Amino acid sequence: MPGITREEVAHLARLSRLELSEKELDHFATQLDDIVGAVARVGEVAAEDVPPTSHPLPLTNVMRADEVRPSLTPEQALAAAPAVEEQRFRVPQILGED
Amino acid sequence: MSTATSLVSYEDALEKYDPVMGLEVHVELGTATKMFCGCTTALGGDANAQTCPVCLGLPGALPVVNAKGVEGAVRIGLALNCEIAEWCRFARKNYFYPDMPKNFQTSQYDEPIAFNGHLDVEVDGEVFRVEIERAHMEEDTGKSTHVGGATGRIQGADHSLIDYNRAGIPLIEIVTKPIVGAGARAPQVAKAYVAELRELIKALGVSEARMEMGQMRCDVNLSLRPHGREKFGTRSETKNVNSLRSVERAARSEIQRQATVLDDGGSIVQETRHFHEDTGSTTSGRIKEEAEDYRYFPEPDLVPVAPAREWVEELRAELPELPRVRRKRLQQEWGVGDHEMQSALNAGAIDLITATIDAGAPADQARKWWMGELARHANESGTELDGLAITPVQVARVSALVAEGSLNDKLARQVIEGVLAGEGGPDEVVEKRGLKVVSDEGALTAAVDDAIASNAAVAEKIRGGNMGAVGALIGGVMKATRGQADAKRVREIILEKLGVG
Numbered sequence: 316m317p318g319i320t321r322e323e324v325a326h327l328a329r330l331s332r333l334e335l336s337e338k339e340l341d342h343f344a345t346q347l348d349d350i351v352g353a354v355a356r357v358g359e360v361a362a363e364d365v366p367p368t369s370h371p372l373p374l375t376n377v378m379r380a381d382e383v384r385p386s387l388t389p390e391q392a393l394a395a396a397p398a399v400e401e402q403r404f405r406v407p408q409i410l411g412e413d
Numbered sequence: 414m415s416t417a418t419s420l421v422s423y424e425d426a427l428e429k430y431d432p433v434m435g436l437e438v439h440v441e442l443g444t445a446t447k448m449f450c451g452c453t454t455a456l457g458g459d460a461n462a463q464t465c466p467v468c469l470g471l472p473g474a475l476p477v478v479n480a481k482g483v484e485g486a487v488r489i490g491l492a493l494n495c496e497i498a499e500w501c502r503f504a505r506k507n508y509f510y511p512d513m514p515k516n517f518q519t520s521q522y523d524e525p526i527a528f529n530g531h532l533d534v535e536v537d538g539e540v541f542r543v544e545i546e547r548a549h550m551e552e553d554t555g556k557s558t559h560v561g562g563a564t565g566r567i568q569g570a571d572h573s574l575i576d577y578n579r580a581g582i583p584l585i586e587i588v589t590k591p592i593v594g595a596g597a598r599a600p601q602v603a604k605a606y607v608a609e610l611r612e613l614i615k616a617l618g619v620s621e622a623r624m625e626m627g628q629m630r631c632d633v634n635l636s637l638r639p640h641g642r643e644k645f646g647t648r649s650e651t652k653n654v655n656s657l658r659s660v661e662r663a664a665r666s667e668i669q670r671q672a673t674v675l676d677d678g679g680s681i682v683q684e685t686r687h688f689h690e691d692t693g694s695t696t697s698g699r700i701k702e703e704a705e706d707y708r709y710f711p712e713p714d715l716v717p718v719a720p721a722r723e724w725v726e727e728l729r730a731e732l733p734e735l736p737r738v739r740r741k742r743l744q745q746e747w748g749v750g751d752h753e754m755q756s757a758l759n760a761g762a763i764d765l766i767t768a769t770i771d772a773g774a775p776a777d778q779a780r781k782w783w784m785g786e787l788a789r790h791a792n793e794s795g796t797e798l799d800g801l802a803i804t805p806v807q808v809a810r811v812s813a814l815v816a817e818g819s820l821n822d823k824l825a826r827q828v829i830e831g832v833l834a835g836e837g838g839p840d841e842v843v844e845k846r847g848l849k850v851v852s853d854e855g856a857l858t859a860a861v862d863d864a865i866a867s868n869a870a871v872a873e874k875i876r877g878g879n880m881g882a883v884g885a886l887i888g889g890v891m892k893a894t895r896g897q898a899d900a901k902r903v904r905e906i907i908l909e910k911l912g913v914g
Contacts, residue, residue: 330706332509369502369711375719381444381481384451389461392469392577402460403558403574406511410567 319348419673423597423665426672430637432599433645434592434664436543437632438610440585441553442485443620447581448552449476449519449715456626460576468581470515475714478503482583483526484728485619486550487720489585490527491729492613493545498526500719503550503712511575512554520586522709525549526718532613533737534605535758536598538751543606544590555580585619591645599635600664607631607660608759612736615764624655625797631660633688635667637675646671647681651695654688656797657759662693670695736763743767747776753784760788761798768805774812782808786826790833803832810839823896824848850899854906857890857898861906864889875911883907 321344328335335343386392389402398405447454450467466474490497504522530545556579561571587610595602611629614622622629636648649671654663666688671681685698734742740763744754747766757763762783769779783798787808791798811828814820820828820843831842843849851857864886865872874882883904890903 327708330507330509330708369713370716372716374716375500377477377716378480378483379451379477381446381479382451383446383453384465386452386463386465387469389459392461392464395471400560400574403576404461404511404514406573406575408570409511409557409559409573410570 319344319351420669421672421676423669426637426668427597429639430646430668430672430675431593431596431640431642432664432668433636433638433648434589434595434599434603435634435648436589436592436603436606436660437634438587438607439553439630439632440489440587440614440620440622441628442482442583442585443618443628444479444481444485444583446479448479448482448550448583449581452581454582458578461578463578464580468514469577470513476519478715478718479583482550483718483720485583485617486526486548486585487725488617488619488728488732489587489614490530490548491725492617492732492735493527493530493532493548493587495527495530495545495548497720497725498524498528498718499722500524500717501526502717503715504709505712506551507708508706511573512557513580514555514577518551518554519712519715520551520709521549526720532606532609534602534609535737535751535755536601536605538755541595541598541602541605543592543602546588546590548585548587551584551586553579553582553584599668600661603633603664604657604661604759605755608657608761609736611657611761612758612763616733616736616739618733623797623799624657625800627655630655633660633663633667635664635671636681637668637671646675647683649681649684649686649695651686651688652698656690657761659688659690659693663688663695666694747780749780753780757784760784760791762788765798765805765808769808769812772806772809774809775816778812778815779805779808782812782829786829790829801833802835803829807832807839814839814843818899818901819843819850820848821850821896821898821900824850849897851894851897856894857903857906860890860893860898861886861903861910863893865907865910872911875907875913878913880913 321340324335324340324344324347328340393399393402393404396404444454446452447468450465452463452465452468455463467476487497501521501524503519504524505517506520506522507517509516525547527548528546530548532543532545533540534543535541555575555577557567558574558576559567559570560574562569567573589606592599592602592606611622611624614620614629620628624630631654633651633654634648635651636646638644638646649667651663651667654660667686674681682697686695687698688695740754740758743763744751757766757780760783762780766776766779766783769783770776787798787801787803791801794801808829811820811825814828815822815825827846827848828839828842831837831846832839836842836845868886868889871882871885875886886907887900887903890898890907891900
């Protein structure tokens with residue numbers, strides 16, 4: 316069994332910009348461990364002849380022609396943006412000083 | 414210069430260390446629409462006017478692959494002598510940065526569409542084989558403008574503004590295997606590789622590959638190891654090196670910087686570095702995230718791509734004449750050596766020279782103008798040759814005016830200057846600036862008489878059979894006519910007057 320550690324949860328939380336309390340870290344470590352363990356059972360039934368699958372439908376090469384379709388207007392595109400400036404999405408500071 | 418930080422010279426660096434490079438080139442495909450949606454890829458549109466629920470990553474929107482994008486990737490792979498995957502998938506590259514509204518970039522991870530290829534490049538007439546690791550499909554990011562803080566830099570900015578018009582434009586990332594054994598020529602190999610790749614992409618017609626417009630961008634990974642050591646050193650990754658000249662300079666500057674750090678007993682940090690066009694050096698960016706931090710996983714919203722073998726073979730059969738083969742043919746036709754041809758390639762002049770010849774100029778003239786006068790102008794203004802405000806047809810016209818005797822070389826240079834300055838076509842500049850060779854016999858004869866009269870001793874030498882002295886008299890006439898005399902005719906008149914020849 317994989318065994319998800321508290322440190323791994325803290326690392327993932329940092330990558331996802333989620334602030335988790337000490338209590339939550341313990342809680343999610345146990346919970347994620349259970350989830351990963353449950354999903355890992357698939358590996359027990361998948362034999363050598365079953366290829367890894369990432370999609371439920373047996374399809375390949377679903378493509379479209381390179382033809383332009385109408386886009387949204389800038390107003391529509393920006394309608395749900397928390398902040399707008401100069402017809403652009405305004406986002407908070409990305410990096411601090413060097 | 415302080416002793417502690419003085420930079421190790423390039424020669425000294427190479428004496429001690431062996432550079433190993435890896436080059437990553439991103440090419441924006443010239444498709445009409447984005448990779449996963451039907452938004453136009455046209456340049457210069459109004460901010461955020463070319464987006465839709467798919468490229469904005471709105472909930473429930475589903476991507477569909479652009480067939481032309483896949484075709485472009487396969488064609489690039491084939492031209493790079495790659496194997497084409499029989500089956501491959503897209504993957505999500507997760508990262509927390511607002512240039513992708515989805516919070517991930519759709520890319521490919523362990524199943525690239527093309528892999529294990531090579532591209533032969535020439536440096537100083539020697540063929541150097543660059544091995545290709547992979548070429549994979551992905552999408553471009555949005556464009557950020559950083560507000561507040563110093564000079565538009567991300568560090569210290571107060572906030573940022575994002576335009577997602579570019580987000581989702583098809584990108585092909587081409588990654589080399591470690592390039593070893595180039596030694597002191599590593600920077601030249603890097604430049605020649607990017608130049609060759611650009612020619613290849615243009616020949617395939619999949620992109621215009623204009624580096625100054627960001628349609629082709631290069632990251633230079635470089636590390637040093639002491640001579641004789643097998644293991645590679647720690648590498649730095651210099652991002653967004655956006656001209657051929659910069660590729661060479663960035664590699665050179667990193668070799669010197671790393672050698673300085675190592676000589677000082679320090680160690681190289683694995684990090685992203687930024688190249689500065691003005692100083693030709695790099696500065697530290699962010700510490701490189703580990704690959705697993707991107708938490709790649711197969712993209713569940715897209716089904717696998719499985720290029721049929723028959724289709725791949727059809728595309729292979731339709732590949733155009735490849736640039737190196739074409740260059741060999743042109744080299745024969747132009748009657749020039751390896752070195753001249755390589756210079757023309759590095760200058761991005763091959764197509765321009767060819768077009769000038771097609772417009773009626775003799776090969777030597779077409780080459781002379783592009784590689785001489787025009788290359789000088791491009792260099793001075795810091796642009797690429799094809800960015801100059803003169804067309805091959807106009808260069809051919811200048812060449813024709815010289816051939817018919819209306820212009821001499823000196824006047825032709827002034828005409829080119831006028832065209833570049835936006836004064837109109839060659840004929841218009843000739844007209845406006847009054848640049849015509851003086852071939853009016855009366856005026857020329859008078860000027861020759863003057864020259865003979867004021868250089869009696871020289872004239873005497875010529876009468877005595879010293880033809881080498883004629884140049885001095887021609888020079889006098891040219892000076893008197895401010896360079897507008899037809900030098901050939903002047904010579905004839907001088908010889909007639911002096912009763913020789």
